[in-house]
Amino acid sequence: MNKYLNIILNTIFPLKCEVCRQQVPLSAGARICQSCRGKILLIGDYFCRKCGKSLQVETAFCVDCHRDDTLYYESIKAAGIYQGVLRESIHVFKYNRRSCLGPDLGEFMLSSYQKHFGLNSFDKLVPVPLHKKQYRQRQYNQSEVLAKNLSRATGIPVAVNVLARIRGTRPQFTLNRQERASNIRNAFQVKNRDWLKGSKVLVIDDICTTGSTINECARILKQAGAIEVHGLVLAHA
Ligand SMILES: [Zn+2]
Ligand SMILES: [Zn+2]
Known part of the structure; x- marks a missing residue:
C-alpha cells in the first residue's frame, strides 16, 4: 500500500x-x-539439530532426539521460542479469527527460512492440515496462511490438498511425549501421491512441542514417495 x-x-x-x-x-x-x-525471543545459536529446540549449551541433539530412533523427518527449524509475545501472537492468530496476523508472522517465518535453508531447497510446501471440524470452527488453517506467505516470498508452491487430516485428535498440549506420538499416529492421509514422488518437502506448522505432528507427517509423506522432509515452525515450546 x-x-x-x-x-x-x-x-x-x-x-x-x-x-x-x-x-x-x-x-x-x-x-x-x-x-x-x-x-520476541528468537532461537539462538544453540539448538537441537534434529527438532530445533533451543538449548542452553552447544551440543548436537537435545536429550529426547538423542535417544529417539523413530524420527522420520530430517530436521525441524523454529523461528522463536513459544513464550511471551510470540505465544500471545500465535494464540490471537489461531483462536481469535485474526488471519490478518498472517503477514507479520509470515515475515517472521521467512527470516528463519532464509537463515536455515537455501532458495532451491524444496519442491513443495505442505501445511499441516486441520480436521474438517477444526476448519469449520476456525474458518482458515493457520499453517496454510503461513505456507502461502512463504510461498509468495520464495516461489515454492504450496501443496494444499496433498495431505488431509482424517481423524480428530485430542489437543496435543495436554499429553506427554509418548501420548502425543500415539495420539497423532494415522491422523493424516496422503491425497495426491503423484505430487510427492521424488520431492523435497517442507512441512509448515505454527508450533512444535515434541515434533510428533511433523514426524507423523514425514512418515506418511515418505511412504508416498517424498525423499526429504524438513519442518519449519514459528515457535518451539
Ligand atoms: Zn531435539
Ligand atoms: Zn504491541
Whole structure:
C-alpha cells in the first residue's frame, strides 16, 4: 500500500497492535507493533539439530532426539521460542479469527527460512492440515496462511490438498511425549501421491512441542514417495 495512504488511513481508522492493544503507528500491513516485535525471543545459536529446540549449551541433539530412533523427518527449524509475545501472537492468530496476523508472522517465518535453508531447497510446501471440524470452527488453517506467505516470498508452491487430516485428535498440549506420538499416529492421509514422488518437502506448522505432528507427517509423506522432509515452525515450546 502507498505509504502516505497508509498514514492517512491509520489516522482516520487507527489500528491497535493485536498483541499489546495499544494504539501505536503500524507499518503498512502490520498488526504487531515494533515494541512487541522487539520482545520476541528468537532461537539462538544453540539448538537441537534434529527438532530445533533451543538449548542452553552447544551440543548436537537435545536429550529426547538423542535417544529417539523413530524420527522420520530430517530436521525441524523454529523461528522463536513459544513464550511471551510470540505465544500471545500465535494464540490471537489461531483462536481469535485474526488471519490478518498472517503477514507479520509470515515475515517472521521467512527470516528463519532464509537463515536455515537455501532458495532451491524444496519442491513443495505442505501445511499441516486441520480436521474438517477444526476448519469449520476456525474458518482458515493457520499453517496454510503461513505456507502461502512463504510461498509468495520464495516461489515454492504450496501443496494444499496433498495431505488431509482424517481423524480428530485430542489437543496435543495436554499429553506427554509418548501420548502425543500415539495420539497423532494415522491422523493424516496422503491425497495426491503423484505430487510427492521424488520431492523435497517442507512441512509448515505454527508450533512444535515434541515434533510428533511433523514426524507423523514425514512418515506418511515418505511412504508416498517424498525423499526429504524438513519442518519449519514459528515457535518451539
Ligand atoms: Zn504491541
Ligand atoms: Zn531435539
